[in-house]
Amino acid sequence: MSRLIPGVPTTPPLALTARQRLAAYWGVGVMQCRTQLLYRGDLLFRLFGVLLQVYLLSLVWEAAYPASGTAAGHNGHRIALSTQIAYVTFAVVQNWLLNSGGMNFIPHRVREGSVAVDLIRPMRFPTQMLWVHAGATAAQTPFALVALPFAVLAGGAQAPASAVAGVCYAVSLALAVVIALLINTLVSMVAFWTTESTGIFVMYRFVQQFLSGSLVPLWFMPNWLRVLAEWMPFQTTTYAPLAVYLGQARAAPVIGLQMVWCVALFGVLRAVWARALNRVVVQGG
């Protein structure tokens, strides 16, 4: 029996309760959030880059749009220029918040060998990583909120299509956050198979930016690209919630699809982790 205070025996618990586990994961997430906030100088510059991107894209769309000020989307809806610009504004900020975050956390830990430390802890590894990424996103959220009014100045804004649409957007956005966490964690697990993850991530970002709809909304995509995007989970993190907000898509199918992706991606994550664990070779004997 391990005794710290003589005479009072203790034994470590056989397993943690659900509540204890939640407290543990929450704690890990908070630590990452705080760590990230220490490096906020960097974030400010990147935010300025986000604003410039909004500005540029708004001008490009304006230059592309016909003089009439509206254009037809793929289903025949007419999209006003102001709507398109509002979409661009929100999409860039939302995509920055959800998808631009560190996919570098796991590769860095694997390269340094500090992933061993993560594996010593009594928590599931993929879940732990999800919470770490969530902490990082939480750290970025206040910056995104501050940037939003400036982005609106640079681009444009629009009220939600209806009060219901606004509420559904909030729900959809929450699910989008979860899906983004799942995808980012999943993709960064490639670090367990190769050390060349940086190059892979650059190419991944290219694909993700397009298929998520952050550059071109699905309603203006050529058919083949749109169909491809609809079958991938990326569009549920950027395009889908905004389409609900702007009244270009019905909320129920979107939210339903997001929930399906949440479950599916979590399953894939656990399957990938099971295989990764077999491959774990921690660097630096």
Added chain:
Amino acid sequence: MSWYKEADRTVTAANPIPSHRAYRLLVGAALRAQLQYRGNLLLTLASGIAYQSVGLAFVSVVVARFGSIGGWSLSQIAFLYGMRVTAHGMWTVPASELNWLDMTIRTGEFDRYLVRPAGPLLQLLCRRVYLATFGDLATGVIILAVAAPSAGMSMAPGPLAYLVLALVGGAMVEGAFQLGVASLSFRMVSNQSLRLLIASIMNNFGGYPLHIFPNVTRILLCFVLPVAFVAYLPATVLLDRTGDLSVAPWLAWGSPLAGPVLLFLAYLGWRRQIHHYTSTGT
């Protein structure tokens, strides 16, 4: 390879190795080092191409739907984009190591350059050959080659010569700003964010025809951070679109000259900052 074994003469501070020979020696060493490093060349090149192509892919989707941007066809915008990426590649292939200046100052590596009998800037640029930059250059050249005919550029020797001059000039404009920002490293601890910001502006705004921007922005992009001189102005000349310009045509015709002038000024600034750095101590 030794600094001091120049077979025909002894090297001293008063009689240093001429720059061109030093350059060859340094680059040779760096290249050999890189080829020994078992990095994934193909993957690095591919990722470089992917990074540079995002903007163009975006433009092609928009134009596929809307026909043109600001009156410029896809080929013309691609041509402009290709010019910008090529100019960017022409600068980064030799000079990408400039990005590491603040790190070398911090670790003391730069101080070693100051002690050796060759220019510190040269040594910094040759410390490593970053093969990904060739990907950038290759991407740009390919885009140019594909877009030029359908964009309406004449393939006569005159315009081609002008194109080459414009690309070199454009590379120098970008270089001038990168060098200028790098020089700040001698004063500030880390200028990485500023450098990334400038690079990002040049990357993103440089590939679009200037007239889609409102007046104030146009002036900023012409005269404050002269992105326009990198690709847009010479492109209007080559594509015979000087009618779009809101500035005088002679400015567009003479745009390749901006590069050497700006780079020279930046180099003077660099020298001044180094002088300040060495005289006040680390």
Added chain:
Amino acid sequence: MPIIEVEGLVKEFRRPKRFGGPFGGLRTLLTRQYVRTLAVDGISFTVDEGEFVGYLGPNGAGKSTTIKILTGILKPTAGRVEVARVVPYQERERNALNVGVVFGQRTQLWWDLPLRDSLELIGRLYGVERARHLANIKRFTEMLALGPFIDTPVRQLSLGQRMRGDLAAAMLPEPRILYLDEPTVGLDVVAKERIRECIAQLNRENGATVVLTTHDLDDVERLCRRIVLIDGGKVLYDGSVEKLKAQYAPHRRLVVQLAEGARWHGVEMAGVTEDILGPGMVAVRFDPNLVGSADVVAAVLARHAVRDLSIVEPELEDVVRRIYAAREASF
């Protein structure tokens, strides 16, 4: 009562064959050819609860691999492992609740945040009841003298301070088993002593089972009653330190300092060898099982004018070195 049982443990690493040349990276990624290394080749041992075991071996012997298998980070290729009746790699999280680990070269603390924050979070990670955890923090802060720097970010701590922090973090959940992977590497003498004392106390007073992997033989002499010596993935020796010395280096040395001007005439005794160490200094090596030390001393004194005498025990270092050398010679 055994708490760690290792039987016939084998771990083979398969790494994709690395190719050189320009397309090397791509070929490495796609190759089906592998290079096999046998890191652990049939290791068996048992550790009882409350024991303090030193786990020794040269670099590349398989020590770290064994520890990683015991903590569930690696899955063995073959063999049986049970720690507190849990198979580590099958139930990693359950095993983690019983175990505390200190990696010498890696910290488990959060790098950018104050030490205190890491220590407080540990309690939540391991489900320690809050009041008890706070009491433990206080206890270990005192024991390891963490007070002066407990609010400093870990990034700014010296190696010795960080190591103490890591030790506190490993011990705070009061684990039944403590794995220490080179905990004193790079530390100065004072810091080493403090850490050794703390570990000894934990083992002595709280009954924690300790497995200490180390290169530092002073650590072993000071702390371990039993050592397991491995090399080339195999166990070379498993037993007490005394027996190790007796078995592999039974000799003692009588170091003689001659009086000024005296000369060495030699000692005529069987089973004795003499080494001249320097002017006026001689070492007489003998096996105490064959020749009594008193007899050797008497023989020396009978023929020489002696200024000083001392009997030197074999150094563990010599013993270990000799074992490794013997092993290499057998290749």
